[in-house]
Amino acid sequence: MKLERFELERIQSEWEHVVKYNLSESGVEPMRVIELLGNQSQRSLLDNKLGYPQTNGSIALRQLISQQYAGATADNITVTNGGAEANFVATWRCIQEYKERNELIIQLPNYMQIWGIGKAFGARVKPFWLRNNGSAWVPDIEELKNSISKKTCLVAICNPNNPTGAIMGLDQLKAIAEIAEDVGAWVLSDEVYQGAELDGKTTPSMFDFYDKVLVTNSLSKAYGLPGLRVGWIASPSKDVIFDLWAHTDYTSIAPSMLSDTLAIVALKQKNRERIIKRTRTILRNNWSVVEHWLRNNGELFECIAPKGGAICLAKYSREIDSVELVYRLIREKSVLLAPGDHFLMPQHIRIGYGHNEQHLVKGLESVVELLIPTSV
């Protein structure tokens, strides 16, 4: 097993707490514990015994999560440490369970976790692209049809998409489900940006369209709670969920007790609505800053407006490698962006706009300062 470097996570891990202006984050400004608790007594949190919680997440937490999926109960959910563990165990299980099916098809561009894990576990990994048609990012359904076969164990999508912020609608999701069903493949639908839509319309979940789906999600992005490290897998198949729980015995055993407790607070209906509203307000406000900046710098950037997530993928006109550009920005301007090459998108940068507005303005100004001089 050869694990290739997860370049995006490495560069963020190394620099996000070092630079002055971090525009590499894909979620919104994290909430403070006190903001999450609101008027609720802090006593119940402090009274918590720091033992092991129920290892697949408390029943109360799984019940709250299950309310987001039509017909689901707590048994359709297993709680994980972030969407990262959810993606890991889901991919691992599919590859090891269906040995006669050694191929994964992954929507690109994408967060490259499943791509890396798939290769490390020896699967053949094939792309299925979202294509820029000049006004939108559109999934190449024909490419998926041509690539899929009885050898495919998993089709992995990310909706809303990281890094483009594109959202696939009902028809596109149904088309993907039908193509997967034709060959009996599973779909892994990473929905961590669900709830973070600029127009306020919740992205439909693949859970509603296909029996053989593993939906992964977390509180990290749309809820602004990445430090809780709470994620989950939801599937119509309770047996598979039970089996995935057994996989987490080998990875992290359980979520943390405090995180389980705080996640219950976050997902109670009133709080959930308040949190999602906060996220969408930040997104709309900060996107107008980026939009204005893009308009003022039309000779440098082309960008399709995102529909979800606190991210957009901009193509730049200067002849400079995206990784080199990002390292120059770190060194010369103390700004961190995500290089397009870390999503297999050369000549692009991913801009995270969900954090502090003043930092966003300063960071964006610095990017232009570096790109404008003809020395680049």
Ligand SMILES: Cc1ncc(COP(=O)(O)O)c(C=O)c1O
């Ligand atoms: C598409 C996607 N899935 C999963 C993750 C992992 O998120 P977490 O483990 O914080 O929930 C990320 C993080 O950026 C992501 O962008």
